[in-house]
Amino acid sequence: MTTTDTAAREEILGDVHQWLLREHGETVDPDRLHHVRAEIERIVREGVPGALVELGCFRGAMTLWIRVLLDTLGDDRPVHVFDSFQGLPDTTEEDEIVMPLGAMAAGMAEVEATFATWGRTPPLMCPGWFEDTLAEGLPESIAFGYLDGDLYTSTQVSLVECVPRLAPGGALILDDYADPEANPRTIVKFPGVKRACDEYFGVPSPVEALPGKGDLAYGRYVRPLR
Numbered sequence: 001m002t003t004t005d006t007a008a009r010e011e012i013l014g015d016v017h018q019w020l021l022r023e024h025g026e027t028v029d030p031d032r033l034h035h036v037r038a039e040i041e042r043i044v045r046e047g048v049p050g051a052l053v054e055l056g057c058f059r060g061a062m063t064l065w066i067r068v069l070l071d072t073l074g075d076d077r078p079v080h081v082f083d084s085f086q087g088l089p090d091t092t093e094e095d096e097i098v099m100p101l102g103a104m105a106a107g108m109a110e111v112e113a114t115f116a117t118w119g120r121t122p123p124l125m126c127p128g129w130f131e132d133t134l135a136e137g138l139p140e141s142i143a144f145g146y147l148d149g150d151l152y153t154s155t156q157v158s159l160v161e162c163v164p165r166l167a168p169g170g171a172l173i174l175d176d177y178a179d180p181e182a183n184p185r186t187i188v189k190f191p192g193v194k195r196a197c198d199e200y201f202g203v204p205s206p207v208e209a210l211p212g213k214g215d216l217a218y219g220r221y222v223r224p225l226r
């Protein structure tokens with residue numbers, strides 16, 4: 001494993017950051033990139049064991065960011081991604097919104113193209129509905145999970161399968177976890193995400209709402225060391 005020196009690392013990260021904001025602004029923003037960077041750097045610094053996974057990768061924007069962060073820290077662990085690659089499943093009444101079946105669809109070729117642009121090793125892709133793939137397909141131990149399935153049922157199954165596999169000190173970031181009490185600027189776009197978290201963890205919840213300069217809706221759960 002080779003570690004990129006600090007100046008070279010900042011240059012690569014700066015270039016990829018700019019490109020992601022320009023080409024993938026529908027799913028990533030400076031607040032999201034900042035928090036994921038902080039989490040990946042902590043996990044590598046603290047030597048948290050386990051795999052890195054993303055549940056709901058769409059076109060692979062955040063996957064690329066995770067890959068480049070790892071590469072420039074000399075960490076060659078693979079990133080595993082899970083997605084229907086056919087978009088969202090049906091919404092349920094717990095979502096309090098209706099999204100068309102198949103919204104946010106991107107194929108595996110789009111993820112490959114995202115990685116090819118930067119000459120990076122593509123993630124291990126596991127296509128299918130979470131309900132059918134996670135139980136068998138997730139690695140036994142997880143250091144970091146990016147949970148971004150947008151909907152109540154998708155978040156529910158993601159938590160059921162990921163939390164028991166989290167290594168001590170391992171973390172989950174939950175996109176669209178909107179807690180207006182913690183961050184009044186947050187936009188409640190997908191209420192089913194926090195609902196699934198509150199049901200899974202109970203209230204008061206160990207999920208921390210992360211602060212943002214914009215309208216960030218982001219939750220973080222860290223498995224205690226003991």
Ligand SMILES: C[S@@+](CC[C@H](N)C(=O)[O-])C[C@H]1O[C@@H](n2cnc3c(N)ncnc32)[C@H](O)[C@@H]1O
Nearest residue numbers: 027056057058061062084087129130148149154
């Ligand atoms: C908002 S997009 C993910 C964006 C991506 N994480 C990023 O940051 O660029 C949500 C993705 O979750 C996937 N998805 C949601 N629920 C799913 C489920 N139950 N099974 C499989 N894929 C699901 C959709 O296909 C979609 O690609």
